Amino acid sequence: MLNSILFVSHEASRTGAPIVLLHFLKWLKQNTNIYFVILLKKDGELRSEFEAIAPTYLYPFPYTPLNGLKGKVIGNWNTYIGLPNYYKNLKKALEAHNIGLIYANSIESGKLLHFLSFLNCRVITHVHELEYAFHFTQKYNDPENFNYLFEYTNHYIAVANVVKKNLVEQHKIKEQVVDIVYEFVPDNITLTSNSSKIKQSLNIPDDAFIVGLSGTMDLRKGFDLLIQLVKEVYSQISTKDIYFIWVGGNFDSEYYFVANMDAERTNVNKFIRLIGPQKDPISYFSCFDIFTLLSREDPFPLVCLENALLSKPIICFEGGGGMPELVEENAGFVVPYLNISSMAQKIIYLKQNPSIRYTFGENAKKKVAHKYITSACAPQILNIIKKVNPGIEQPENAHNQSS
Structure with missing residues (x-):
């Protein structure tokens, strides 16, 4: 048979x-x-x-x-x-x-x-x-x-x-x-390093607020929007303690070269870490305070599920794929498509409201643990x-x- x-x-x-x-x-x-x-x-x-x-x-x-x-x-x-x-x-x-x-x-x-x-x-x-x-x-x-x-x-x-x-x-x-x-x-995520060690290795202050991102360095993943987002965040807030870590991508990419050039010319390079692919990305995700998805189109990205399982609230674009189906109204924010200003506002809001950030993160974790494992x-x-x-x-x- x-x-x-x-x-x-x-x-x-x-x-x-x-x-x-x-x-x-x-x-x-x-x-x-x-x-x-x-x-x-x-x-x-x-x-x-x-x-x-x-x-x-x-x-x-x-x-x-x-x-x-x-x-x-x-x-x-x-x-x-x-x-x-x-x-x-x-x-x-x-x-x-x-x-x-x-x-x-x-x-x-x-x-x-x-x-x-x-x-x-x-x-x-x-x-x-x-x-x-x-x-x-x-x-x-x-x-x-x-x-x-x-x-x-x-x-x-x-x-x-x-x-x-x-x-x-x-x-x-x-x-x-x-x-x-x-x-x-997987049902369980194992961490092999703590967030303090990760921050120290990246020369980031231990009390910094970390915005996490991940993916290949290309247009679909919205990598070209990263510098605009960082610039917009710092146009809306006076403190200098928000750092952005992008995990994944190719250092030989044209987008990587342009991102570094733009970051330097706009004076935001100090707040950005482009660390490429990692054997243990989960440990880097653990030091994030929130996870931001810049993708123009992403069906249902695993990096969001992994971050949610680590109790990280998620910010994504409406119309950019399936992630709004998870985020809804209680696990982060869904902002208008390619609206960088709105995304920056939500990043700052979650930084300034730790109790809401915690609640959204726990909601995200519960959703993934119940439905997406x-x-x-x-x-x-x-x-x-x-x-x-x-x-x-x-x-x-x-x-x-x-x-």
Whole structure:
């Protein structure tokens, strides 16, 4: 019986969608005897963690490009012999696992679903993206990606109401084949450092008020708005004890260079720390007083859930994604889209009203602990899997997943 699952991750980077998939697969292995395998469209730093859970395959043909005549000869061999053989063997390996369901963890998996169509099974696509991602995936990937995605997908999981709405209204997906399961984080967060040590390492006074931000340094995440926000805050308040820490991003980015240039020219560089990606971002989040989301579009970012679980109130933009669904009126503030002045006012308000800040933070924590953690969301995904392919529900036919 075809009762195992093939989970397809579009990449193995330490970013939102692969991390959520990893959380779910760990839960699935610990709480069921369902057999599954993993296929990575792109390699990345999480590959070893996927491999520790289940048999893991790479879709990209593994070769190192070479220059000169040798490179040309090897390139021709790869094109006409190596590549076809690699994919032939990959198909053979996957067929041996009795796959009865494909679970694609991104809208970027359309072309891969076409490759996997020989398995002739039902497909769930987990949509972590909004229209910005749809646009640029279409622009920079195979133009047939979405044709394949919509052709092969039988059921969708959307990570927020706004994501489902976008699928239905912009891409004409039938509402009845879209279920909502919010993004989620592990039930417990472990801190490995205290906030005083973090502040000291960043040369920030221990009594400073910290505004936390996190993400890649790009337009979608609103990184270009950071300097404007800092400048606006200090135009509205005379004290000089508010610091801004941005966790994540690429120091080689043009946006990083421009941000430093703008910060220096506007004399706010003293109050900004751009610290790049961290192995333990949670410990940095722990020293935040509030978390601010500058994203123009962000479906339901994990960094907000992680900060909420640490009792940090959240400020975000209306119309910028799914986070207003969590924040509402009692876990922070939702300000008008791209209204930097309003966001600055709310930052100052929360600084000056610690009791409200505390209440909002505790409300945020309670919401996440109740609704947006693995133990709450993973069973919802499993129920959808069973609904789409009832054969998966029969544990007596499942393989024994090696531990």
